[in-house]
Amino acid sequence: MASSISSAAAFALIPRYQMTKLDLKERCFRVSLPRPTNVKSFPSTSTRAVMQVGTTVKKEDLLGLDIVTETELSEKGFWGLRKTKLVCTVGPACCSYEQLERLALGGMNVARLNMCHNTKDWHQDVIRKIKKLNLEKGFCVSVMMDTEGSQIHVADHGAPTSLKAEDGSIWFFTTEQFNGCRPFTVQASYEGFAEGIKEGDELVVDGGMATFEVIERIGNDLRCKCIDPGLILPRAKLSFWRDGKLVDKHDKLPTLSTKDWSDIEFGISEGVDFIAMSFVKDADVVRHLKNYLSTKNKFIKVLAKIESLESLHKLEEIVESSDGIMIARGDLGVEIPLEQIPTVQEQIINLCRKLNKPVIVASQLLESMIEYPTPTRAEIADVCEAVKQHADALMLSGESAVGCFGEKALSVLRTASIRMEREETDQVPHRELGFSAPDQIAEEICNSAARMANSLGVDAVFVYTKHGQMASLMSRNRPKPPVFAFTSEKETQMSLNLLWGVTPVLVDLSDDRDINIEKTTHLIKSKGMLKEGDVVLIVSDVMPTQGARTIYQSLQVKVIC
Ligand SMILES: Nc1ncnc2c1ncn2[C@@H]1O[C@H](COP(=O)(O)OP(=O)(O)OP(=O)(O)O)[C@@H](O)[C@H]1O
Numbered sequence: 001m002a003s004s005i006s007s008a009a010a011f012a013l014i015p016r017y018q019m020t021k022l023d024l025k026e027r028c029f030r031v032s033l034p035r036p037t038n039v040k041s042f043p044s045t046s047t048r049a050v051m052q053v054g055t056t057v058k059k060e061d062l063l064g065l066d067i068v069t070e071t072e073l074s075e076k077g078f079w080g081l082r083k084t085k086l087v088c089t090v091g092p093a094c095c096s097y098e099q100l101e102r103l104a105l106g107g108m109n110v111a112r113l114n115m116c117h118n119t120k121d122w123h124q125d126v127i128r129k130i131k132k133l134n135l136e137k138g139f140c141v142s143v144m145m146d147t148e149g150s151q152i153h154v155a156d157h158g159a160p161t162s163l164k165a166e167d168g169s170i171w172f173f174t175t176e177q178f179n180g181c182r183p184f185t186v187q188a189s190y191e192g193f194a195e196g197i198k199e200g201d202e203l204v205v206d207g208g209m210a211t212f213e214v215i216e217r218i219g220n221d222l223r224c225k226c227i228d229p230g231l232i233l234p235r236a237k238l239s240f241w242r243d244g245k246l247v248d249k250h251d252k253l254p255t256l257s258t259k260d261w262s263d264i265e266f267g268i269s270e271g272v273d274f275i276a277m278s279f280v281k282d283a284d285v286v287r288h289l290k291n292y293l294s295t296k297n298k299f300i301k302v303l304a305k306i307e308s309l310e311s312l313h314k315l316e317e318i319v320e321s322s323d324g325i326m327i328a329r330g331d332l333g334v335e336i337p338l339e340q341i342p343t344v345q346e347q348i349i350n351l352c353r354k355l356n357k358p359v360i361v362a363s364q365l366l367e368s369m370i371e372y373p374t375p376t377r378a379e380i381a382d383v384c385e386a387v388k389q390h391a392d393a394l395m396l397s398g399e400s401a402v403g404c405f406g407e408k409a410l411s412v413l414r415t416a417s418i419r420m421e422r423e424e425t426d427q428v429p430h431r432e433l434g435f436s437a438p439d440q441i442a443e444e445i446c447n448s449a450a451r452m453a454n455s456l457g458v459d460a461v462f463v464y465t466k467h468g469q470m471a472s473l474m475s476r477n478r479p480k481p482p483v484f485a486f487t488s489e490k491e492t493q494m495s496l497n498l499l500w501g502v503t504p505v506l507v508d509l510s511d512d513r514d515i516n517i518e519k520t521t522h523l524i525k526s527k528g529m530l531k532e533g534d535v536v537l538i539v540s541d542v543m544p545t546q547g548a549r550t551i552y553q554s555l556q557v558k559v560i561c
């Protein structure tokens, strides 16, 4: 894009902080330019990527950097890198090798597989395609498995795609299994769904898509009258309300069902990077899964999904016990009033910043793009608000899984989040996001490092890390320059894919900090990504095995020569 507009016009469009960089460094075409207003928004991924679908890369060309970052760096320089990470749900609309490749090129950092849908064979096929793309084409896309969990929903029984409930119509909600369609009858997924439910309670479909009043309970079944007409979609979620309060039924349901455990075994054997646990109730269940994984594959990260009222009551312990959080606004909106979601989202993100856990904002970010090629203005505002609130990652659900414009939706997420990141960097002075206790050396180093990186205007931060701890502490502080996290652990590289502003780089690190710095600087310089006079801030948690020095976490500023 830089070459398509004159340098004078380009200069006028560069935000303030980038102008400073230009003055200092005279590198106008290495600076990424914001989109001018007269250019059509949201280009398709295929027109912007230099790396074309179908190209195979030579391994020795990669330097442990993934191909998408390398292309972006060579086009736009350090300051042009996107920082917010993007998660795409894979479904029938994007599961071929070519479609997955296009999503990877479009910036997908993590592919999510929802075990609620489709067969194990289908999921296995997708996981293997992603791993093949990583291996053969130089991508670095992590795989997240999302458990089905136990929830009460309309069973999949091959009925028409949706049922229409008219005002005053009488419906029968049953647990009896049947195939096909029975008039005015809905099959519920869970045997005990009517337990404890009384006449006069309200049955709400999908958080308000339609509402019924319970008029009679007959054994396990309910006879209900529609009091707010609407649609009952396949797998619609069912919740009960009494006197304006949710009747909580999750306490009777296991967080990990027998099917979930079998899916987890499958995920372990297929080598997924993240397991997102649906309907987490408390920290115990998160610890239980983490303990189990520690005996099988300790590198798999456990993400707790916040999607029930109960999880909000135990938020702090859940965040603390997990490796990261997903704000699953779809189901959360079934359990709390919709108008509370923006505030709850902000509170969860703040807590994740405080406890240093990556957080994904999920569901309905660009819902209208399932059907339409452009997003609504409100959707863009939602995406920007999530970035502003300091989310690490944004997620596409139906938009990519079943939507007609999945690749475009990804491009919209990318463009909107980059724009918001720039405005934030430009306008907001450095804010202390990291908290640290007096004895937390690593935290204190990273808090200071972020402050220094911003005030010195360094070109990049290099972190040398074994398990990603220092990289996450740097990311938490939202430094303005990009963070390159060098690690020799493949698993660490994959888990860093969810961290805001962190580009993981796989290299063979030694225990000697100086050798590591020398080697990686040389590699990056040889690719033309660093030049003489560039300033790099260096943070390391790679511990020397010999020598008497005990302070192994270190901070250093280096001018490239
Ligand atoms: N693997 C898949 N196969 C078929 N359809 C899928 C698949 N994954 C997602 N979908 C479709 O995409 C839609 C949105 O996907 P997503 O998994 O985000 O939503 P969800 O089912 O509401 O999530 P959750 O059940 O975790 O709350 C689903 O309703 C489903 O129709």
Ligand SMILES: CC(=O)C(=O)O
Pocket (backbone or CB within 6 Å): 278, 305, 307, 327, 328, 329, 330, 331, 332, 362, 363, 397
């Ligand atoms: C993503 C998810 O599970 C939800 O929004 O409910």
Ligand SMILES: [K+]
Pocket (backbone or CB within 6 Å): 114, 115, 116, 146, 147, 148, 149, 278
């Ligand atoms: K799920």
Ligand SMILES: [Mg+2]
Pocket (backbone or CB within 6 Å): 278, 307, 328, 330, 331
């Ligand atoms: Mg959910």
